[in-house]
Amino acid sequence: MGIKDTAAEWQVNATTTPFVGNKTSVRTDEVVMPDGTVVTRDYQVHPGSVAVLALDGEGRVLVLNQYRHPVRQRLWEIPAGLLDVPGENPLHAAQRELYEEAHVKAEDWRVLTDVYTTPGGCDEAVRIFLAREISDVEGERFEVEHEELDMELSRVPLQELVRGVLAGELHNNCLVVGVLSLAAALAGEGVDALRPADAEWPARPFEA
Numbered sequence: 001m002g003i004k005d006t007a008a009e010w011q012v013n014a015t016t017t018p019f020v021g022n023k024t025s026v027r028t029d030e031v032v033m034p035d036g037t038v039v040t041r042d043y044q045v046h047p048g049s050v051a052v053l054a055l056d057g058e059g060r061v062l063v064l065n066q067y068r069h070p071v072r073q074r075l076w077e078i079p080a081g082l083l084d085v086p087g088e089n090p091l092h093a094a095q096r097e098l099y100e101e102a103h104v105k106a107e108d109w110r111v112l113t114d115v116y117t118t119p120g121g122c123d124e125a126v127r128i129f130l131a132r133e134i135s136d137v138e139g140e141r142f143e144v145e146h147e148e149l150d151m152e153l154s155r156v157p158l159q160e161l162v163r164g165v166l167a168g169e170l171h172n173n174c175l176v177v178g179v180l181s182l183a184a185a186l187a188g189e190g191v192d193a194l195r196p197a198d199a200e201w202p203a204r205p206f207e208a
Contacts (some may be wrong), residue, residue: 007202013038023047023082046124048204050094051080051174053112053182054104054131060155061182062102062134063175067150076156076164077172080126089206090127091197099137102153106131109197113181116203117173125203128178130191158182 011032019026025045030038054062063076081097083090091109098104112130116123161179164170170179185191198208 017045023084042121044122044124046122047086048083048090048124049080049126049174050083050090050097051078051126051128051178052094052098052106052131053078053128053178054098054102054106054134055158055182056134056155058155058157060157061161061179062104063154063156063161064101065152065154071171073171075172076170076175078128078175078178080174083204087205087207089198089208090201090204091129094127094129094131098131101151103137104134105137106135107133110191110194111197111199112178112185112194114201114203115173115177125201126174127201127204128174128181129197130178130182130185130194132191158186 013030013032015030016028017025018028024047027043027045029041029043031041032038056062061078063078065074065076067074079097079101081093081100083093094109095105098106108131110130110132112128114125114127116125118124158179161170161175162183165176165179170176182191185194
């Protein structure tokens with residue numbers, strides 16, 4: 001028998017939004033528990049994100065190194081970005097992020113995996129794509145700012161990233177999930193068995 005997550009929604013008696021930021025907010029819900037008691041749950045409301053594991057013809061993954069202030073570290077990551085427009089097609093957003101952060105395009109796109117980053121305290125949903133048959137984009141590079149100004153790009157063999165994840169040397173969640181998911185796919189039915197790039201995503205419904 002297989003297992004899968006299922007939709008559910010417990011009764012909420014009241015909701016407030018004590019903080020509203022530029023891209024996210026904090027919500028406080030009064031949630032009715034199975035025994036009838038009511039408890040308060042605080043969580044971050046997030047628009048959702050996309051990430052791209054771009055694999056070149058030599059089996060290397062395109063990664064970037066970027067400063068992340070909340071954890072006070074420079075992390076190796078895969079290209080990623082917010083779903084800024086409600087209902088935005090996640091594939092289009094992923095293609096945009098790959099261009100803006102890496103100046104690269106890809107001809108073959110698959111859904112690698114879908115995850116909730118921290119479901120105990122945030123509703124962020126991330127769709128991680130696998131992009132293959134990559135090539136540089138012609139013309140001027142996208143103009144970056146802030147943390148992206150000193151971003152470093154590299155191409156690293158997949159197995160070296162797997163080693164780094166298991167050794168506790170790489171910590172970015174999209175990179176960790178993406179790398180291990182691709183390794184599992186390659187060891188199993190192969191990437192051709194992955195879902196198509198326009199697969200349904202109940203966590204963040206979108207238009208074709």
